[in-house]
Amino acid sequence: MNYRTILITALSCALVACQQTPTKPHAPNNLVTQAPALGAPVAVYTTAKNTEQRLSQGTTLTFAKSVQPSEGEISVFVNPHKSFQTFIGVGGAFTDASAEVFAKLPQDKQQELLTAYYDKEQGIGYSLARTTIHSSDFGSHSFTYIEEGDKELKTFSIDHDREFRLPLIKQAIDAAGGELLVYASPWSPPAFMKSNNNMLKGGKLLPEYFESWAMYYTKFIKAYEAEGIPIWGITIQNEPMAVQRWESNIYTAEEERDFLKNYLGPIMEREGLGDKNIVVWDHNRDLISQRANTIFEDPEAAKYAWGIGFHWYETWAGGTTMHDNLYNVAQSFPDKKLLFTEGTNERFSRDKYQHWPNAERYGHSMINDFNAGTVGWTDWNILLDENGGPNHVQNFCFSPIHADTRTGELIYTPSYYYIGHFSKFIAPGAKRISTTVSRSHLLATSFQNDDGKTATVVMNQSDDDIAYNFIVEDKEVELTIPARAMQTLVY
Known part of the structure; x- marks a missing residue:
C-alpha cells in the first residue's frame, strides 16, 4: 500500500505560520480563545496500527450540547479559556x-x-x-x-x-x-x-x-x-x-x-x-x-x-x-x-x-x-x-x-x-490550551492556531478500540479511536 499517496490525496489542511509573544509555560494566561459553536464541524485524522489509515481523514462530526459524562465513560476535556505556552x-x-x-x-x-x-x-x-x-x-x-x-x-x-x-x-x-x-x-x-x-x-x-x-x-x-x-x-x-x-x-x-x-x-x-x-x-x-x-x-x-x-x-x-x-x-x-x-x-x-x-x-x-x-x-x-x-x-x-x-x-x-x-x-504561534483525559489509556494535548482553528491530538496506548467523549467547554462529539492509534481533531 502506498501510504504516501494516501497522505497526498486525503489531506488538504494547510496552516498559516505566525508568531506571537510567548506566555509563561507553567500557568494559564486565562485569555478567552475561540470555542466551537453548536453544530460546528470536527475533522478527524487517524493513523492506526494494522490498518491502512495514515493521517487519513474520516467522517466529519459536529458538536452537540454536552451532558455530564459518567465515571464509566472515557472522556477528553478541553478548556479553550485556559492557554499556556506559544508553539514555535x-x-x-x-x-x-x-x-x-x-x-x-x-x-x-x-x-x-x-x-x-x-x-x-x-x-x-x-x-x-x-x-x-x-x-x-x-x-x-x-x-x-x-x-x-x-x-x-x-x-x-x-x-x-x-x-x-x-x-x-x-x-x-x-x-x-x-x-x-x-x-x-x-x-x-x-x-x-x-x-x-x-x-x-x-x-x-x-x-x-x-x-x-x-x-x-x-x-x-x-x-x-x-x-x-x-x-x-x-x-x-x-x-x-x-x-x-x-x-x-x-x-x-x-x-x-x-x-x-x-x-x-x-x-x-x-x-x-x-x-x-x-x-x-x-x-x-x-x-x-x-x-x-x-x-x-x-x-x-x-x-x-x-x-x-x-x-x-x-x-x-x-x-x-x-x-x-x-x-x-x-x-x-x-x-x-x-x-x-x-x-x-x-x-x-x-x-x-x-x-x-x-x-x-x-x-x-x-x-x-x-x-x-x-x-x-x-x-x-x-x-x-x-x-x-x-x-x-x-x-x-x-x-x-x-x-x-x-x-x-x-x-x-x-x-x-x-x-x-x-x-x-499546529502552526508556529499556536497557543497550547488546557486538555485532560479521564483514563490513562489515552494521552492528549491541544493547541489553538492564530486563525482560530484548534487541533487536539489524542493517542490510544492500548490494544483495544476506545469510544470516548470529546468535550470542549459545553459541547461534545462522540467518537472512537482505534487500538494503537493517533488522532488529530481539527475544529
Whole structure:
C-alpha cells in the first residue's frame, strides 16, 4: 500500500505560520480563545496500527450540547479559556548523513522527500530544523571548518558543507514556503582545543581556547547567513555530560555556566549577534533541573540564555521518561523556554521499518513534553539510508523516512505519520490550551492556531478500540479511536 499517496490525496489542511509573544509555560494566561459553536464541524485524522489509515481523514462530526459524562465513560476535556505556552514548531535535523543520502536520490525522489516533510498541504509542514556545527557521528567522517592548530580561526570555511548540506537546507527552506526556523549545535571543538586532543571520546575544552571556540560559533552563524540561511540560535554543546565514542565534549553545569557568561554570551553580543537565541544543556531530562538551577539562578549567565534543550535518552538506565523534571523547570524558571532538541529510535534494523512502538515513542514524548510546557520539538535525522546511516562510528539509528540507495525507494515509517499529527495541524504561534483525559489509556494535548482553528491530538496506548467523549467547554462529539492509534481533531 502506498501510504504516501494516501497522505497526498486525503489531506488538504494547510496552516498559516505566525508568531506571537510567548506566555509563561507553567500557568494559564486565562485569555478567552475561540470555542466551537453548536453544530460546528470536527475533522478527524487517524493513523492506526494494522490498518491502512495514515493521517487519513474520516467522517466529519459536529458538536452537540454536552451532558455530564459518567465515571464509566472515557472522556477528553478541553478548556479553550485556559492557554499556556506559544508553539514555535516541529521539525528534524539536517545532518551530514541526511544530506549525503539525499544527494544519492533521483531528482523526483528528492522532491518527494522535500514535499513530504516541508509542504504544508501535501506534506506534514515541518517548520523547525537543527543542524550541526561541523561534524557529528551522523556523517561519513569527522571534520572541522579550520585547519588543525588555527587558534585565530584564519582558515575558517564552510566549504565542506557546500557539497551536500547547504543545498539540502536551501531546498528545504524553499519547500517550506521560504521560511524555516534553523538552529545549530556543536558536538565537539577541534581536537587541538581539547584536553584529550581528540574530537571523539569526551575530553574538555581547554581554557586557552575559550575565546577562540566562542568566536567559532559567530563565524558559523555569519557564514550560514551569508548563504541565505538565517540562524535562529545555537545550543552550547550537544550532550555535555556524555563521553561518547563519537564527537563529544564535557561541561559540568558550572563550566557551561561560566563559558556562557564569560565568553559565549559577551562575544555573541560583541559580534552583533546578541539577537540570536542561546540554548543550554541539550541533553537528557534526567539532569535537566540541576543544569537549569546552576545556570538560570546566575543572573549574569541567565541573561544570555533563551532556554534549555533536552533529549529523550534518559531511558538508557532502564527507567521511564522523566517529564516531571520538565514541569519542575517550567515552574521554577517561567521566563525560560523548553525545547526538545533531539530524539531518535536507536539500534537500526531493516525488519523494524514498520515497528509500531517506534512511532508510539514519538507520540508519548511529544504529548507529554508539550503538556509540560515545551515550545518546540526537533527530531534527529530527517533521512537515513538502508543501513541506518551513514555513521562513521556505526551508531546506526532509525529516521522517520529512510532511503534505499540501491533502488532509490523512500520508506515511510509509522513515526513519520505520528509526528505529522502535530506538525501538520499546529502552526508556529499556536497557543497550547488546557486538555485532560479521564483514563490513562489515552494521552492528549491541544493547541489553538492564530486563525482560530484548534487541533487536539489524542493517542490510544492500548490494544483495544476506545469510544470516548470529546468535550470542549459545553459541547461534545462522540467518537472512537482505534487500538494503537493517533488522532488529530481539527475544529
